[in-house]
Amino acid sequence: MLKYIIGRMFYGLVAVFLAASFVFFLCRKAPGGPFDRDKPLPPDVKAMYEKQFGLDLPMSKQYIRFLRKAVQGDFGPSIIMPEKQVIDIIKERLPITITVGVVSMFGVALVIGILSGIIAALRHNKRLDHLIVGGTMIGIAIPDFTTGTLLIYFFCMEHRVFPRQGWGTLLHMVLPVTVMSLYYITTFTRYTRGGMLEVLREEYIVAARAKGLPMWKVVVRHALWGGLRPLLSYLGIAVPFLFGGSTLLVEQMFNLEGIGEYFITAIRDRDYTMIMGIVVMFSVVLSAFTIVIDISYTLIDPRQRRRST
Amino acid sequence: MVIRRGPLALITALALGTSAGCRCGSKGSQNNTAAAREGAQPDWEVNPQNYFGTVTVPKGRVLRTSFGPKILSLDPQQTQASWEMPYHVALGLTLVYLDEDAETLLPGFAERWEASDNGTTWTFHLRRGFHWHKFHGEAVYNEADNTMTVNGDGVVTLEEITSADVKYSWGRVLDVQSETPYRPLFRDIFLEGAEEYEAAIQAWTEAADKEKPAAKKKVDELLARIMSESIETPDPFTVVMHLDSPSKIMPEQMWFPVFAVVHRATVEKKYPGAEEGAKDQWTLPENATWSGGYVLAKRTDRVVYLIRVDDSPLWTKEHPGSPAVVGYQSEKCDDMTDMYERGELDALSTACRPPNAMVIEQNGRVRDLTLHPHARLNYMVLNWQRGILRNTQVRQAIAYAMDREDLVKQVLGGLDRVAGTFVPEGFAGFTAGKDYGFTFNLQKARALMEEAKAAMTKAGDYKPGDTLSITIKYRMRQNEVDLAQAFQRYMKEIGITVVLEQMEARAHSKDTNSGNFDAIAASWGSDYMAAMTWWVLALTGNHYNASKWTDSEFDRLAQQAFRTLDEQEALHLDRAAEKILMTRGVHVPLSWGTSVMLVKPYVRGITPNYPDHHFLHDMRIVVE
Numbered sequence: 001m002l003k004y005i006i007g008r009m010f011y012g013l014v015a016v017f018l019a020a021s022f023v024f025f026l027c028r029k030a031p032g033g034p035f036d037r038d039k040p041l042p043p044d045v046k047a048m049y050e051k052q053f054g055l056d057l058p059m060s061k062q063y064i065r066f067l068r069k070a071v072q073g074d075f076g077p078s079i080i081m082p083e084k085q086v087i088d089i090i091k092e093r094l095p096i097t098i099t100v101g102v103v104s105m106f107g108v109a110l111v112i113g114i115l116s117g118i119i120a121a122l123r124h125n126k127r128l129d130h131l132i133v134g135g136t137m138i139g140i141a142i143p144d145f146t147t148g149t150l151l152i153y154f155f156c157m158e159h160r161v162f163p164r165q166g167w168g169t170l171l172h173m174v175l176p177v178t179v180m181s182l183y184y185i186t187t188f189t190r191y192t193r194g195g196m197l198e199v200l201r202e203e204y205i206v207a208a209r210a211k212g213l214p215m216w217k218v219v220v221r222h223a224l225w226g227g228l229r230p231l232l233s234y235l236g237i238a239v240p241f242l243f244g245g246s247t248l249l250v251e252q253m254f255n256l257e258g259i260g261e262y263f264i265t266a267i268r269d270r271d272y273t274m275i276m277g278i279v280v281m282f283s284v285v286l287s288a289f290t291i292v293i294d295i296s297y298t299l300i301d302p303r304q305r306r307r308s309t
Numbered sequence: 310m311v312i313r314r315g316p317l318a319l320i321t322a323l324a325l326g327t328s329a330g331c332r333c334g335s336k337g338s339q340n341n342t343a344a345a346r347e348g349a350q351p352d353w354e355v356n357p358q359n360y361f362g363t364v365t366v367p368k369g370r371v372l373r374t375s376f377g378p379k380i381l382s383l384d385p386q387q388t389q390a391s392w393e394m395p396y397h398v399a400l401g402l403t404l405v406y407l408d409e410d411a412e413t414l415l416p417g418f419a420e421r422w423e424a425s426d427n428g429t430t431w432t433f434h435l436r437r438g439f440h441w442h443k444f445h446g447e448a449v450y451n452e453a454d455n456t457m458t459v460n461g462d463g464v465v466t467l468e469e470i471t472s473a474d475v476k477y478s479w480g481r482v483l484d485v486q487s488e489t490p491y492r493p494l495f496r497d498i499f500l501e502g503a504e505e506y507e508a509a510i511q512a513w514t515e516a517a518d519k520e521k522p523a524a525k526k527k528v529d530e531l532l533a534r535i536m537s538e539s540i541e542t543p544d545p546f547t548v549v550m551h552l553d554s555p556s557k558i559m560p561e562q563m564w565f566p567v568f569a570v571v572h573r574a575t576v577e578k579k580y581p582g583a584e585e586g587a588k589d590q591w592t593l594p595e596n597a598t599w600s601g602g603y604v605l606a607k608r609t610d611r612v613v614y615l616i617r618v619d620d621s622p623l624w625t626k627e628h629p630g631s632p633a634v635v636g637y638q639s640e641k642c643d644d645m646t647d648m649y650e651r652g653e654l655d656a657l658s659t660a661c662r663p664p665n666a667m668v669i670e671q672n673g674r675v676r677d678l679t680l681h682p683h684a685r686l687n688y689m690v691l692n693w694q695r696g697i698l699r700n701t702q703v704r705q706a707i708a709y710a711m712d713r714e715d716l717v718k719q720v721l722g723g724l725d726r727v728a729g730t731f732v733p734e735g736f737a738g739f740t741a742g743k744d745y746g747f748t749f750n751l752q753k754a755r756a757l758m759e760e761a762k763a764a765m766t767k768a769g770d771y772k773p774g775d776t777l778s779i780t781i782k783y784r785m786r787q788n789e790v791d792l793a794q795a796f797q798r799y800m801k802e803i804g805i806t807v808v809l810e811q812m813e814a815r816a817h818s819k820d821t822n823s824g825n826f827d828a829i830a831a832s833w834g835s836d837y838m839a840a841m842t843w844w845v846l847a848l849t850g851n852h853y854n855a856s857k858w859t860d861s862e863f864d865r866l867a868q869q870a871f872r873t874l875d876e877q878e879a880l881h882l883d884r885a886a887e888k889i890l891m892t893r894g895v896h897v898p899l900s901w902g903t904s905v906m907l908v909k910p911y912v913r914g915i916t917p918n919y920p921d922h923h924f925l926h927d928m929r930i931v932v933e
Binding site: 030031032033034036037038039040041042043044045047048049052053054076077079080081082083084085156157160164165255257262268269270 | 486585
């Protein structure tokens with residue numbers, strides 16, 4: 001098992017290195033630099049700015065300099081906001097992104113998705129099952145930005161129940177969390193339902209029922225872990241997507257000062273140091289999460305455990 | 310000397326007396342004031358439907374405002390964009406200030422000033438009683454009450470500001486190490502030696518590596534000379550400036566934040582990360598020392614929180630400022646307009662072009678919306694060094710084929726004014742009566758194209774049946790997309806195929822500034838009220854000249870006009886320069902801008918003005 005974990009960590013580090021290197025060269029090859037502005041800077045000022053951030057050095061030297069500092073967790077100052085260190089900006093903004101992401105996925109989507117998935121499986125082919133499955137179809141079909149726009153229009157513009165933008169109170173969280181969790185509720189429901197249906201047909205479940213155990217005990221004690229296996233696998237994909245895609249959109253939509261919103265700004269402004277800081281941070285977090293998911297999968301599924309050992 | 314104002318300063322919004330400023334150009338405000346004086350209910354309470362969104366006066370008196378996108382730096386001397394300047398002017402003390410009309414000069418650090426008979430020596434007599442200030446503590450803004458509470462010492466008063474601080478601050482701007490974008494403004498006011506200094510900097514930038522040390526030495530020598538000879542401080546409260554020749558933008562231009570006073574010890578302190586490129590850490594609330602009428606209490610990426618320095622001599626009965634200011638920074642015009650409509654913003658002067666749909670829809674229907682002429686030109690640049698655009702007649706044909714009326718109506722929301730020449734109407738005597746310029750004339754454009762084809766055929770550059778094609782590069786902004794598509798449509802009428810190339814902003818800026826384009830659309834706002842503010846776009850060697858176009862006669866006329874103080878002569882020379890510019894057809898004027906302001910009726914001190922400058926020392930919430 002230890003060998004397996006070390007192996008997974010090694011691959012995780014390789015993934016982080018590759019992602020960071022790829023993005024480093026990609027963003028420097030992209031046309032336009034951080035000091036190419038609408039209102040041009042005097043040439044000497046531009047040259048000084050570039051020298052200040054080492055952008056006048058050959059690409060290979062810049063890359064080595066970046067790697068040397070990155071392993072120490074130092075990405076230097078942001079190019080666009082040079083009064084702040086990249087790591088400090090990440091520290092300031094990450095809590096909002098993490099809060100919205102974690103509350104949406106683990107606080108709302110996972111709870112509602114698992115419960116509705118179990119209910120749908122237990123009521124297989126009954127009216128309630130059809131209702132839940134139909135609901136999930138609608139949820140999957142409507143994109144986040146449509147849901148978000150409709151919610152903003154209805155709850156912020158028309159009825160002014162929730163604030164339109166910003167962060168700070170529970171009310172500020174309601175709409176962003178709703179928009180982000182809706183898609184995941186629907187997918188989690190479908191994965192849980194599918195997994196549970198499969199497990200509920202297993203002989204050991206039939207045997208447990210035959211022994212006279214009440215249905216809730218059968219579900220909680222025997223069926224649940226097996227039924228959640230597909231969902232667990234999906235989480236390994238969903239979490240990266242959550243932080244790499246959904247948060248960017250929702251933070252933009254509700255003007256949340258999270259890291260996703262800043263990532264888009266950093267790319268647009270060619271804030272190389274900020275881009276690299278966020279990419280490395282996301283890569284590390286997501287690799288770590290993937291490793292945790294893989295390990296928990298082996299813990300839940302004895303077959304996987306055997307394979308990994 | 311450190312004067313502390315108590316261990317716990319509590320700033321809550323207070324009513325600011327009854328000083329009634331005039332919001333000229335804003336319908337209804339006079340009536341409101343008069344009604345209030347007579348004890349009647351103000352119009353906005355009686356007829357709230359005449360205003361855009363909520364008009365309930367907020368409980369607190371913290372001014373909530375937005376001037377546009379994010380501020381890059383809060384260092385006043387690093388000022389670059391119009392939306393940054395209100396904050397820079399608020400935080401940095403300058404010798405003079407502009408009133409809300411952006412014309413009347415008010416005393417700032419200088420209480421009076423005089424020029425020598427020949428106009429080349431300016432003496433500024435400084436006021437006593439201006440001190441440096443820091444902010445100690447934590448500022449908490451309560452959105453519901455619109456109040457700002459300070460936990461901690463609050464605004465702390467430090468030592469007095471003197472002429473030595475002015476000299477240091479200007480020297481900092483002039484020093485190339487400070488990387489100040491507006492450094493050339495010293496050349497533009499004709500500071501003695503500044504022109505030679507700028508030329509030396511250019512030579513140093515362009516010099517080969519082995520020649521750089523010698524070039525830099527010359528730069529340093531010239532800087533030392535300027536600092537010893539051109540800027541003098543005979544005593545702690547006098548500053549003397551020596552100019553090469555009289556300047557028509559002196560002393561008015563001294564309000565510009567690049568001339569603000571900064572605190573030497575704070576600015577020069579070594580902060581962590583400086584060797585890796587970090588800068589401006591001195592502007593962080595915990596580090597900063599400010600000279601202006603406000604201090605920075607807090608800053609997030611979207612919001613700047615300022616608190617008034619109550620003991621500043623700047624404040625008068627007419628200009629009491631606001632106890633605190635919350636400045637939102639966003640380029641999302643719809644979001645800002647929505648905030649205004651909800652009553653979460655008191656004043657919104659938007660840099661959005663064109664203004665959003667909600668604003669256009671309300672045009673003429675609400676009293677708190679003002680659309681006013683703005684000294685801004687929207688124009689196209691045609692690359693005179695590429696393809697068919699090398700031919701002057703082709704460029705002129707393009708200029709005549711632009712249906713500006715249609716463009717203003719369809720693309721710019723019907724708000725801008727059609728521009729056939731460069732300098733906006735009403736600008737420094739540039740009113741009607743020009744005998745040159747472009748108007749939409751398809752017949753003339755087609756005739757010019759035929760002449761151009763004949764000339765190009767003769768030169769072997771064109772064969773009958775060849776496709777005449779140019780590419781327009783534009784950014785992913787709706788108005789630029791619309792403009793590019795309109796351009797494509799207009800050019801089709803004269804047989805030119807236009808290829809559309811949509812680009813990201815930074816990539817677009819790179820290509821624009823390096824001259825890698827056939828055609829681009831651009832926009833330019835005036836820095837000062839002299840025609841030179843426009844000529845920099847076409848002057849040989851100027852870094853704002855994207856076209857890299859060069860004409861020695863134009864340069865001569867423009868420079869001469871800028872140097873003469875005789876208004877009639879200057880106008881004559883400027884018009885001659887503009888005529889050359891129009892004849893060459895490299896710069897194609899399209900429209901003159903309109904600025905949009907949404908100001909709640911209970912706000913005073915923000916007036917529509919031509920350069921679209923708005924200052925926080927004027928603005929305040931007033932309850933009659």
